[in-house]
Amino acid sequence: MEGKNNGKRGRKSGGAVSTLRPLERCLCRGAEGGRYDPLGQDKPIKVYASTEDILVAQLTGSDDCSEDAVVGNVNKFCVVPPGYNSQPRRGHLIFDACFESGNLGRVDYITEFEYDLFIRPDTCNPRFRVWFNFTVENVMVGQRVIFNIVNFSKTKSLYREGMSPLVKSTSRPRWQRVPPKNVYYYRCPDHRKNYVMSFAFCFDREDDVYQFAYCFPYTYTRLQSYLEAIEKKNLDYFNRELLCLTVQQRRLDLLTITAPENLDPDENQRVVFVTARVHPGETPASFVCQGWIDFLVSQHPIARVLRQHLVFKIVPMLNPDGVYLGNYRCSLMGFDLNRHWQDPSPWAHPTLQATKQLLMDLNGDEKVDLDFYIDIHAHSTLMNGFMYGNVYDEEDRFEQQMVFPRLLGNNAEDFSLANTNFNRDAVKAGTGRRFLGGALDDNCSCYTLEVSFFSYLTNSSSVPVPYTEEAYMKLGRNVARTFLDFYKLEHLINPKPTAGPQYPRGQRNSSGRGKDRERGRESRGSRAMSSQQEVGSYAGSASGSSLEAMPVHFKMHHRDGKKR
Incomplete structure (x- = not known):
């Protein structure tokens, strides 16, 4: 970056204008008045505003301006030019970020056209600085700025692939992306080469x-309102309880x-266990999870059969405190919960401890077959949805893990x-997928379901398609649908309408999954027969006969680069 003098960019002492960056020159030519007018003073002005009045303060100490001094969110924080005292x-x-899931720690005035913004690090953990969410007001019509x-704490980013920030306003409440041509991602020598x-x-x-x-916000309050709305429907197949x-x-x-x-206490259960938002900044996970829930509680024929x-x-939000605070990866106390599955503390990681205990109880229950554990995340450097799975020495178990991703x-x-990637990286030993893959029954398939923060590619297009809230929820619905195809292969659900049970009680399928998969199957037989009339030959799902023809592109690694 050109023009660094006395620690400030874009000006020299005495008010002379230094060489402007290309983006600045472009912006200045389009500004009203047609000229760039820096005010040439070294110290930025910060104005703190409350809802009642505005207090103006000139900052004179260098410590407050250091990049390490970002501890809380800005609160109605007004920025005026240096020397302005009215x-x-x-x-x-x-600027304001003092709201649920907000994040903006500091704003520095550079020129009337440019502001440096600092992400507030996760609480009690300065390592993670990715999520931002803030408001701007008191603007002028036609006012052009560079933010x-x-x-950022990450070096790799989808900003290099065309991702751009989201924006909405009070009169236009639907999120839109800033045009990618207006977005630049680069290493800056003026900020410690960040x-x-x-x-x-x-x-x-x-x-x-x-x-x-940074991405579509999904707050704790939004989740609570959503769950309360479902509860009010009094559905006999939906139950919400407080885990802790x-x-x-x-x-x-x-x-x-x-x-x-x-x-029924005497009934045997086939359980699919789902968690989301262990990393609070990974908001797409909540949209995927909501789409999954929406489908399961719907009257769609496949949803009825699955029920x-x-x-x-489903635990839809594993880290409510982190979500509420606007953290990216950590809990209130600065812990990355997805590294503490091995030995969670009831006082430091209560949500993790309660969820793990429930999983262990289900795993030890003789009347429960825990078939799946799926943890939903979002990915900041790759496109599309995909899965991480575990590597096992037993060939049959490893092959069984491949089935669900292929169907999906x-x-x-x-x-x-x-x-989609299978690994057993020792660094990930404390993650849900890795720990539970070794702690639960051998027949339980444990996955991390990832979805891109930005976009996806399809077989019919080479141009990335940006995700929307609805597209994330559609992925959740499609994951739910895929269980029909999987359990057709398992012979729990008959692939076509039949006049009677396709498999006699006590007969095992070739995969050999479960502690005793035919326990209590007699009571399910009548439901299996009647449900086929609803499903028929659903065209939108993969048939069991087509599984062998599906291409295989899985990666099998002992290490991968994603902290998941």
């Missing part, structure tokens, strides 16, 4: 409050979705078999 006027931007987010994401933006409505975010409280006394919800008769045969247990790849156009 009340802020229209066009002096007011530089200067302290990677910087710069984007240009033009405000067009004075009365609007603009909100910018977090450190800050928020709910850890456990959902059970199944036909009521499956919960008749399976018990779905046939059902979801945004799911990538090429990115």
